[in-house]
Amino acid sequence: MVTRFTRKDVAELAGVSTATVSYVFNKKRYVSQELTNKVLFAAKRLNYYPDMIASSLTTKKTHNIGVLVNDLSNPLQNAVISGIQRAAIKKGYFVNICAGESNFDVYIDNFISRHLDGVYIAVQATEIQREDILKLLDYNIKLVLNKTMNINDPRVNQIHLDLTAGMMMIIEYLAKQGHKDIAYLSCYDESVLSDERLPAFKAAMRKYLGCNDPVIVYGKVPYESTIESGKILVEQLLDTGKTCSALVCSNDLMAFGAMKVLHDSGYRIPEDISVVGIDNIELCKSSIPSLTTLDQKSEELGMAIFDLLYNDIVNGEIAQKCIWPQLVIRDSTAPYGKG
Amino acid sequence: MVTRFTRKDVAELAGVSTATVSYVFNKKRYVSQELTNKVLFAAKRLNYYPDMIASSLTTKKTHNIGVLVNDLSNPLQNAVISGIQRAAIKKGYFVNICAGESNFDVYIDNFISRHLDGVYIAVQATEIQREDILKLLDYNIKLVLNKTMNINDPRVNQIHLDLTAGMMMIIEYLAKQGHKDIAYLSCYDESVLSDERLPAFKAAMRKYLGCNDPVIVYGKVPYESTIESGKILVEQLLDTGKTCSALVCSNDLMAFGAMKVLHDSGYRIPEDISVVGIDNIELCKSSIPSLTTLDQKSEELGMAIFDLLYNDIVNGEIAQKCIWPQLVIRDSTAPYGKG
């Protein structure tokens, strides 16, 4: 183990005051070139590392932000986190990841005790107390929330991935390909108001096809958006005996599950039925067939989240940002009647 | 914004010394029930949160650990991180995720400045300086490294997922099923010494089948372990004209690619050829056919990593741990000659 030298040691070796050493490092006031050089030289000789803990104690800034999510195993979420992290490190911020299993209050307390500068919370609105979230603001911890959380406090920054627009893109595309009977596998039922895909699907079917009661299969509690749930829901769809030439799924994993079952039941994709997912996870490129889907721009989303946080931490500015998804067309869709 | 009360405020309200307040919270010396109650009551009334930054300044412990990886988009890696995080929060530790893009030294400096208690580094040995890693030890930051990194300093904890044993399980299983001609699609060529699957495959073929020169197709720079590379390598295998009744792939994605090409070339899986992957990613359950593979126990691995770190931070004990993978048998494999 090596002795950690402090700002005082550097000051002595450089023959300057401790204040000057500080100012050389944090550039908060001008220091002559001569003294700057002396300090830098001394610091290098001593292998000096500034102590962020000590500086945090006075500045009340830790340059640390938190990300609270339900589940780290969601690849989409991970891409968002990756974007946050990349943007953060460029500005000298570290990212604490927190994935809860119902004990979110532990994290909230920690956020306060640890003086995080900001937090992005992306857990289900039903699983966390509104007042717990807002408590963070009382302790000067900046907040970015998803717009779908529907917490409209003027002190919170909001980020929105516009899935309504995205769903419109999907249906418009399918309609242009000649599809009329389009079914939807929804991971949620109608009671989950935070989900905008479902109402958007209905609206889009009305707008582009004049269809007022499209075929929709709803997921049940506990709502799952997994390969498995895709299988289950598509089986329910097949059981109804209703036909469709295109199928939209709440996310890519469900689409994979649906494709598996459809394939095993003798349907050819896309000849007999076109399938569309949402998310554009890595695997979409390589599934068989590759999956037409909605790109969530997750990295971009992550960067936008950090920018909101940063701008609030540094300038105290609150803002909202909206990211538009993008339709990525691959092999799981084809014009109607092509089979 | 709310005023943050300090230990001093609590002490005054409770009519005790500040030291007593500290001891009530950190339980490092006995405090009478009476005073304890007074303190707790006062703390609750003031909505007091201990300031971890201040306490870190004196104790030199931040209860914060770092995880440095190449890439946050790897689902397998994410499962490991998830395991680390879950184990960490139970002991009151937070996890900083860091994913580098060649600027690893920035992270190393930050680890030191931020006084992280420990770090797990899982980046390619070629991409990070050995001395940068070991420097952390000089600053009392505990280390867990993958055994494959081959850094044998007595101060570093090592974790090992035994893929050699795993490969043995695969070959033993296939041999017992009557397979003799087993080919291997390796994502790396023989120059990559950190990969233990390749030598393990050769050793296993010798041990279980007395075979000294099994059929192996090698990936080339830039080494890829994707569905695409699986397709390319299996095509090379078919081009050689050599026959085999079973095929082992470096990972699941490559196995998916290989299955796709084999299927398109008229082979039935598993009747004509058995296929085995490695990793057990979510999709293996739902591929067509579902894939026999090696489960990496990623969550368990993550927990083991935290345990190593924790035991070093708290007790100063260095250890090594080995996690065994587990063979998961599904529909892509069958006894030889079953077709």
Next chain:
DNA sequence: TTGAAAGCGCTACCAT
């Protein structure tokens, strides 16, 4: 069993 007080390393205000 409890209290007083000296630091931990840095920042930033007040001087000069």
Next chain:
DNA sequence: ATGGTAGCGCTTTCAA
């Protein structure tokens, strides 16, 4: 343009 120094909130030794 630079220095001196009080104080950030907590821990922990020393004393009682």
